[in-house]
Amino acid sequence: MNDMTPTAAERAEKLQGMGCKRKRVEDVRFVQGKGSYVDDLKLPGMLYGDFTRSPHAHARIKRIDTSKAQQVPGVLAVLTAADLKPLSLHYMPTLAGDVAAVLAEDKVLYQNQEVAFIVAEDRYAAADAADLVEVEYEALPVLIDPLKAMAPDAPLLREDIKDKTDGAHGKRRHHNHIFTWEMGDKDAVEAAFRKADVTIKELISYQRVHPCPLETCQAVASFDKIKGELTVWGTFQAPHVIRTVASLISKIPEHKIHVIAPDIGGGFGNKVGAYPGYICAIVASIVTGRPVKWVEDRIENLTTTAFARDYHMTTEIACTRDGKVTGLRVHTVADHGAFDACADPSKWPAGFFNIVTGSYDFPVAHVAVDGVYTNKAPGGVAYRCSFRVTEAAYCIERAMDIMAQKLGMDPAEFRMKNLIRREQFPYTSALGWEYDSGDYHAALQKALEATGYKQLRREQKERQDAFRRGETRELMGIGVIFFTEIVGAGPSRNCDILGIAMFDSAEIRIHPTGSAIARLGTKSQGQGHETTYAQIIASEIGIPADAITVEEGNTDTAPYGLGTYGSRSTPVSGAATAMAARKIKAKAQMIAAHLLEVHDDDLEWDVDRFRVKGNPERFKTMTELAWAAYNSPPPGMEPGLEAVSYYDPPNMTYPFGAYVCVVDVDVDTGATKVRRFYALDDCGTRINPMIIEGQIHGGLTEAFAIAMGQEIHYDEDGNVTTGSLMDYFLPTAVETPNWETDWTTTPSPHHPIGAKGVGESPNVGGVPCFANAVIDAFKFLGTTHVAMPHDNWRTWMVADKLGLHG
Amino acid sequence: MIPGPFAYHRPASLQDAVGLLSELGEDARPLAGGHSLIPMMKLRLASPAHLIDLAGIAGLKGLREDGGEIVIGATTTQQELVTSDLVAGKLPILRETSLTIADPQVRYLGTLGGNVANGDPGNDMPAVMLALDATYEIAGKSGTRRLAARAFYQSAYVTALAPGEILTAVRIKVPPAGHGYAYEKLKRKVGDYATAAAAVVLTIGGGKVASCAIGLTNLAETPLYAEEASRIIAGSALDDATVRKAVAAAEAITAPASDGRGPAHYRTKMAGVMLARALARAKARAA
Known part of the structure; x- marks a missing residue:
């Protein structure tokens, strides 16, 4: 080789493969306002839909009169349940095996529930008419508190299933009961608690929140009567599942349904399920023969589409006097709202809540979850966490702090003592998960050293002394947590949704000139898939990431997949991408062997080429091999260079992390200031460190919002009092703390590239870290637990109850 | 979030x-x-059939000094107050207050006149006008009149503006140099x-407070207008007991x-905390 020949390192750098901070290719259009979202779509003759919604949380519908609405100029149709019922579309199946009303028939079950759908020539006419639909209601007793849902005299909410004792997940034992889900060894836990030196018990509630993506949920449906084909553009995190479900509901054959998810402005779980707006837009398009657009406003998004959390976890830990945990018991009441529209794999009505043993070596554990109905909006989605993992992480991380406090131990030291040890991996938890890999102690140690934890504790002690002397009105809190995520749903043996196994897919076609297109079953909502999948392919087969187009979201062209949520894209589709790339590489190797006239085994891979072992000047680059694949394949070999892979993961992946937060609390106003937030994440192999950092910044900001202010709050009459961004806390850049990010790397042993997924870790770990920090500020005065959100007035109340206001 | 029909006049x-x-x-x-x-129209809490946009009226814009007073036209934006x-030289509290109103995008459109005339108790400028003892200029069909800000506010969204009247300017007597x-x-x-x-x-x-006015x-x-509290402070050395x-x-x-900001008793206590802090900061600034 001469001096002009690029070195392997130079060639690798050019590829912009894994590990490279490649700039996000999608941002070129996003930062110029050239993204193409559902509401940007304008079709000839397109109509607009809008809903008349219930002002009541629970009421019987006595009469609906649409005559005035029909008379508004520009209105084509007003649909009610009476119109949908003959088509059996007044109810739709949910992902959780329940049904949900599309348009309310006899009763409304939560405020803002859909009652009538207006179809009009423009949005203004539709909104005017929505106001003119007259509905006579008879108010009924309202059930808001899930802890009262199964009282004998609790109001009957679901008259449609009141006689149904067999639920989708076993027996229902009360008219507001949905399911009971149990796991673990109850008797062994009993025994552990009997023998325990020290126990704690606390009701740890995680308030109802909402993912609140910047773009609300929306769809355009267009039914072609001539072809009998339906096209739906929508904000779908899982377009293929929407197509299959739409086919099952509508009886339109699946090949005649085209689902397209264009650019999506954030999902966070909110866009996994199906909503009445989608169904109504489809029906309206079939009825009118014209395309129909439905777009939610912010209030509709916050008050009717899928919420998250509303988990009420009575948590007990058993422990030895010297601080070794011996048992965990959690009983949860899960508020699912008026319909069970929770987005979980079929066999997991409480998601992966049995990850609640967290990062600790609990010898025994038992968990039970009771799902109940209330007069609140349905949902129960992840909100940037894998299924119910953030509830579990909040639960165990709060409980560990409470136990440490009772033992008089430092919460970091207590965690160190109980973390699963490196040599225990693969580790089978007491509740049945096989944690694939980790080095927890090293990660926590690194976090404590990076933040100067011991010094922070000294400073806190000095502050407390100064506070007692009356020299300051500010307290200091330090939160420390360690979380284990469980993502990458999932292995078909234990994960499916409505019977559809949770594999995912990738299809890669190499063009003759050596560029490529990759299509995937997932769907980016901002995660940067167009950037990162290309990096995986670049590293695997040596063509530059810039020469690879990544396409998702069109069910006609993308291979079947289960979509993007639960941090599953990298663990599942990322794996499929690597596997498909390896098939291509294997074929390329045969072609190279033929061209170089050597045996396959005499070749070795060198960044972007196959070269002859021991004779590196004899090689064929991937670009050359692509041309040859089409134009001069070896005799007997099919031309072309493409592959598809469907990946059914052998196990989940288990990202983890150690976070430390320092807050200053103004005792007189309750205002908190996050002085420092340090996040160490281990997501295995890091595909694009810049995107990882961005994901962590975003997730931490959401965690900050949840812990410090977010709540979908209902008053006792079932009115949502936080239905707009005036009252639902969405932090701006001004409120958002500065984030310090760090990492360790423990590749997943069972994943083709060792990647574990990262998008949701910061939400999972962040929430308890903020909460622990705020509560930690008051611990020296005896406070053990305070419910979120830790907004100003609630924090002031903590201080007030402690008598700190004189 | 879609308003009802209305006619637009400029x-x-x-x-x-x-x-x-x-x-x-x-x-x-x-x-x-x-x-x-x-926003009220988008929520259909307000459905005026006619909107009369004041943006085209040149005479309602701008700031000027008039004798011992500063006169600020009603459509002067918060951003214009900031810059x-x-x-900055004579009424720095207006700059400080403007900067607490929302964000730059809002401040580029939001006006002083709208802020004080709407009667929204959440707006920031009215309390400042009470503390400054500002006078509002009001125009109606039968001519113009002046009214003290302290006599303007009657209840939520109800003010002394009669139907057909427009608040055209705010007059503020320049506080003495060195005021806090x-x-x-x-x-x-x-x-x-x-x-x-x-x-x-x-x-x-x-060393003593010569004059003090407090708005909440x-x-x-x-x-x-916290008249009693203002009276208590006046003449004192701003000692803790006072x-x-x-x-x-x-x-x-x-x-x-009681709302999402907190229960009523908390918000009352915060009034006290904000007042104590404002007094301390004003004192530190006073020459």
Whole structure:
């Protein structure tokens, strides 16, 4: 080789493969306002839909009169349940095996529930008419508190299933009961608690929140009567599942349904399920023969589409006097709202809540979850966490702090003592998960050293002394947590949704000139898939990431997949991408062997080429091999260079992390200031460190919002009092703390590239870290637990109850 | 989030605006920056049949000094208050308060006149106007009149403006050089109304407070002029005991709603905390 020949390192750098901070290719259009979202779509003759919604949380519908609405100029149709019922579309199946009303028939079950759908020539006419639909209601007793849902005299909410004792997940034992889900060894836990030196018990509630993506949920449906084909553009995190479900509901054959998810402005779980707006837009398009657009406003998004959390976890830990945990018991009441529209794999009505043993070596554990109905909006989605993992992480991380406090131990030291040890991996938890890999102690140690934890504790002690002397009105809190995520749903043996196994897919076609297109079953909502999948392919087969187009979201062209949520894209589709790339590489190797006239085994891979072992000047680059694949394949070999892979993961992946937060609390106003937030994440192999950092910044900001202010709050009459961004806390850049990010790397042993997924870790770990920090500020005065959100007035109340206001 | 139908008018003179308002009656609303009215229309809490946009009226814009007073046209934006040298030099509390109102995008559109005339108890400027003892210029069909800000606010969204009248300018007597001032606002986030806020303007002479005026934001159906608390502070050395007395007097006149910002008793207590902090900061600033 001469001096002009690029070195392997130079060639690798050019590829912009894994590990490279490649700039996000999608941002070129996003930062110029050239993204193409559902509401940007304008079709000839397109109509607009809008809903008349219930002002009541629970009421019987006595009469609906649409005559005035029909008379508004520009209105084509007003649909009610009476119109949908003959088509059996007044109810739709949910992902959780329940049904949900599309348009309310006899009763409304939560405020803002859909009652009538207006179809009009423009949005203004539709909104005017929505106001003119007259509905006579008879108010009924309202059930808001899930802890009262199964009282004998609790109001009957679901008259449609009141006689149904067999639920989708076993027996229902009360008219507001949905399911009971149990796991673990109850008797062994009993025994552990009997023998325990020290126990704690606390009701740890995680308030109802909402993912609140910047773009609300929306769809355009267009039914072609001539072809009998339906096209739906929508904000779908899982377009293929929407197509299959739409086919099952509508009886339109699946090949005649085209689902397209264009650019999506954030999902966070909110866009996994199906909503009445989608169904109504489809029906309206079939009825009118014209395309129909439905777009939610912010209030509709916050008050009717899928919420998250509303988990009420009575948590007990058993422990030895010297601080070794011996048992965990959690009983949860899960508020699912008026319909069970929770987005979980079929066999997991409480998601992966049995990850609640967290990062600790609990010898025994038992968990039970009771799902109940209330007069609140349905949902129960992840909100940037894998299924119910953030509830579990909040639960165990709060409980560990409470136990440490009772033992008089430092919460970091207590965690160190109980973390699963490196040599225990693969580790089978007491509740049945096989944690694939980790080095927890090293990660926590690194976090404590990076933040100067011991010094922070000294400073806190000095502050407390100064506070007692009356020299300051500010307290200091330090939160420390360690979380284990469980993502990458999932292995078909234990994960499916409505019977559809949770594999995912990738299809890669190499063009003759050596560029490529990759299509995937997932769907980016901002995660940067167009950037990162290309990096995986670049590293695997040596063509530059810039020469690879990544396409998702069109069910006609993308291979079947289960979509993007639960941090599953990298663990599942990322794996499929690597596997498909390896098939291509294997074929390329045969072609190279033929061209170089050597045996396959005499070749070795060198960044972007196959070269002859021991004779590196004899090689064929991937670009050359692509041309040859089409134009001069070896005799007997099919031309072309493409592959598809469907990946059914052998196990989940288990990202983890150690976070430390320092807050200053103004005792007189309750205002908190996050002085420092340090996040160490281990997501295995890091595909694009810049995107990882961005994901962590975003997730931490959401965690900050949840812990410090977010709540979908209902008053006792079932009115949502936080239905707009005036009252639902969405932090701006001004409120958002500065984030310090760090990492360790423990590749997943069972994943083709060792990647574990990262998008949701910061939400999972962040929430308890903020909460622990705020509560930690008051611990020296005896406070053990305070419910979120830790907004100003609630924090002031903590201080007030402690008598700190004189 | 889609308003009902309305007609849009853009008069070029104050006379035309007043004429339109009185002609169209209660179905018409004047439109300034639109930051209160338009959201209410989108929620259909307000459905005026006619919007009379004041943006085309040149005479309603701008700041000037007139004798010992500063006169600020009603459609002067918060951003213009932030960047005005006149305000920075002579009425710095207006700059400080403007900077607590939402974000730059809002401040580029939101006007002083709209802020003080709408009667929204959450707006920040009215309490400052009470502390500064500002006078509002008001134009109606039968001519113009002046009214003290302290006599303007009647209840939530109800003011002394008669139907057909427009608030055209705010007149503020220039406080003496070296006066102390502060606007202390506790809020949940940028863009939020105050949980509680206090405006303080005072002068100090010979180690004692020579004059003091206190206004409170979002703690009752109207902005509050804390007269008793102001009286307690005047003549004192701002010692702790006097501040505590003034805080108690200010808290006593509050009647906040319980809402997402906190229960009423918390918001009352925050009125006291904001007042104490505003007094301390005003004192530190006073020459």
